[in-house]
Amino acid sequence: MPTRPAAATALAIALTATLVGAAVPAIADDDPLGTIAIAPGATVTIGGWGSLSGTEAGTTEEWMNAADLAIAQHGATLASHPLVLRRVDAGCSQDGGAAAAAQLVADASVVALLGANCSGETLGGIAAVSAAGLTTISPSNTLSAFTAADRGPDLAGYLRTVPSDAVLATVAATFAHGTLGAATAVAIGDGSTYSTDLVTMFGSAFTSLGGTVAASLVVGDGGSTIPDALAAAGDQAPDVLFLALLPDDGADTVDGIADVPALAGVRVIGGDGLFTQEFVAAAGPAALGVYVTGPAFGMYAP
16 A cells, blocks of 8 residues: 655645655655555545635635645546645634644644644644654745754754745845945834744844844834834834734835825835735735835746
8 A cells, every 4th residue: 555754855835746746655664754554545635724814814825726726737636546635724823823733633644734824823833743743844934943953853844945034034134235225224023923033134134234223113912003113113214114014014004104204215125924915905005115025936937
């Protein structure tokens, strides 16, 4: 009966294409990664966990739909076994991630996972995934610690295809300082693990280039209101605002800049959390002129 290594080594969404396209060895009992035995005719399941509700739902649906398309293009089978994607909502939170991972790990037909979407989801669920000997590959987590050289055993089952905050923040800082000629910046985050990591990485990269981060502000729970944060940013008269925010807060922030005369002409750079249609739709005309970090699609153009 077919077997499958417990730890996949394919890349992100390509995991699906790899599973449906690769030959599966008949015997792999001596595989150092371990094996998963699949009964004749049994369904093979890829577990998809991510934000299927809330403002991040659009991002998750995009890569889950891509996985479904890849499965369909290969006849929805793997070595004569039915192949399906099981979608579980992780709610963009640690608790949601823990619950989603627990559901998928308990499903004996799951051989590998795609996700999570938000870094908080992964923080909540990755220990259970790794403990089960499974691998998850995220197309959107950016928390730098997830792929750090000194990461702990709880992250043994984690891979990703998106660059970490360390890379994204360095790109943003280099663009701000070198291309825009910015000497001063104010960073605004929402206090989440993702946002805090991105703000920290941006500040480190920007100051290493000779720039000054005049203030790092927090909005939302435990922080100030967006109008108050913008007023505080205006007091610093920065050349650049760096926004480590998700679509709703990002849209409200760029929309509110016009109400602060001291920020007239300020350049705005958003992290990858604003690289979404939801941000553009919510911000409307205020999104014009906003720079956002994201994949360099031109690298893959014909």
